[in-house]
Amino acid sequence: MPEIFARIALTPQGWLKNVQVSIDADGRIATVDSETRPGPEMTQVDALLPALSNLHSHTFQRGMAGLAERRGPAGRDSFWTWREIMYRFLDLLSPEDIEAIAAFAFMEMQEAGFAAVAEFHYLHHQPGGAPYDDVGELSARIAAAASQTGIGLTLLPVLYRHGGVDGRPLAGGQLRFGNDLPGFEALMARAATILKALPVDVGLGVAPHSLRAANRDDIQAALALRPESPFHMHIAEQEAEIDEMLAVHDARPVAWLLDTFEVDRRWCLIHCTHMLPEETIGLARTGAVAGLCPVTEANLGDGIFDAPRFVEAGGSFGVGSDSNIRISTIEELRQLEYSQRLRDRARVVLAGPGESAGRVLYGKALAGGAQALGRECGTITPGGLADLVAIDTERLPGISDGDGILDGWVFCGNGSAITDLWSAGRHMVRSGRHIHAGEIRARYRETMRLIMDRL
Numbered sequence: 001m002p003e004i005f006a007r008i009a010l011t012p013q014g015w016l017k018n019v020q021v022s023i024d025a026d027g028r029i030a031t032v033d034s035e036t037r038p039g040p041e042m043t044q045v046d047a048l049l050p051a052l053s054n055l056h057s058h059t060f061q062r063g064m065a066g067l068a069e070r071r072g073p074a075g076r077d078s079f080w081t082w083r084e085i086m087y088r089f090l091d092l093l094s095p096e097d098i099e100a101i102a103a104f105a106f107m108e109m110q111e112a113g114f115a116a117v118a119e120f121h122y123l124h125h126q127p128g129g130a131p132y133d134d135v136g137e138l139s140a141r142i143a144a145a146a147s148q149t150g151i152g153l154t155l156l157p158v159l160y161r162h163g164g165v166d167g168r169p170l171a172g173g174q175l176r177f178g179n180d181l182p183g184f185e186a187l188m189a190r191a192a193t194i195l196k197a198l199p200v201d202v203g204l205g206v207a208p209h210s211l212r213a214a215n216r217d218d219i220q221a222a223l224a225l226r227p228e229s230p231f232h233m234h235i236a237e238q239e240a241e242i243d244e245m246l247a248v249h250d251a252r253p254v255a256w257l258l259d260t261f262e263v264d265r266r267w268c269l270i271h272c273t274h275m276l277p278e279e280t281i282g283l284a285r286t287g288a289v290a291g292l293c294p295v296t297e298a299n300l301g302d303g304i305f306d307a308p309r310f311v312e313a314g315g316s317f318g319v320g321s322d323s324n325i326r327i328s329t330i331e332e333l334r335q336l337e338y339s340q341r342l343r344d345r346a347r348v349v350l351a352g353p354g355e356s357a358g359r360v361l362y363g364k365a366l367a368g369g370a371q372a373l374g375r376e377c378g379t380i381t382p383g384g385l386a387d388l389v390a391i392d393t394e395r396l397p398g399i400s401d402g403d404g405i406l407d408g409w410v411f412c413g414n415g416s417a418i419t420d421l422w423s424a425g426r427h428m429v430r431s432g433r434h435i436h437a438g439e440i441r442a443r444y445r446e447t448m449r450l451i452m453d454r455l
């Protein structure tokens, strides 16, 4: 039974010192004891924390990170001009490329402190839209990448049916995404079979892409396919989506959703950037998770989430790396807090009186991430999955005790403070590096060299 000894650990009882954590064969925490001494076979770390879950990722986009930072020829660069580049890029990718890029992104996530990921997977077919012989070919590639890296995977096959709220047909790059309902049902069944090869902490959810790509009947059908599983959807990321919804349904996206469906705790709504105050409060009260992707939202110029109002109304949130332009747990949390500070011209916006911003941000993202993935993780407690991250507080400025560790890491630190990471007890990052980093990096570099030749 693997055992960890930590100088200090964050537990449901608060920060405990000289902590031993043992892990069972199913990757769950077996015992947690404080005021102990290190034993000979134990992995010794400095500060041990529950590791975050990344609640929103499109791994293939890691391969185009940095390729869309050159200004276009005329007009204003926007999400929509970025999306054109993204569609061109994805049409170049073979199944082998998709697997290599996914493995690289998953490895980077683990090195950045994410033990698990919800992969919002919409790339299903060949360029032009013809299905592969195996409808689950690309789901199998994501699963293989998760298997190689050991990350905890919740796969979210995406239902993508239309090119806009008005129901226009798919075009161009979108042809790789589309399924009719019987086709999607077959894909979901195949994905469930593929995932049986992964460790038992694997999860399967379902994700209608957005209100642009799925209408009321599509969403209803997706809900019925897996009635208990995580249910994710992009919403209200762009003002053009608000305009389309107003034109077709005479309602804003979140207001329409709350009026049309019984949104509850299994829902995770990605972005929620453009909401009126009543939408923000209404969404918070459903118990659904707001899936925030602050680094991507900043990169794409989306806008700023109304976090104080949402949290005040009891809303849950987690963070995701989405476009994977940058993969960093702490930069997501920092960007979230800083965007609020810049908008409100205030400090320490998301903590209550006397609370630490780092502790509050990290704690809420732990709980929201676990809920969104349907994963029993997020606390160092017996019975929970051993999703754990260790950081070396000597690499942070200032305080090395208590909540100061999280304030120091989130606001002043960087990813290099991470020494170890376990995904459901799998000890994949040691001395700051993924144990398969050499092989995964080499394959990624060669894959990208060949893609860039075709670009």
Ligand SMILES: [Zn+2]
Binding pocket: 056, 058, 120, 234, 270, 322, 323
């Ligand atoms: Zn997304």
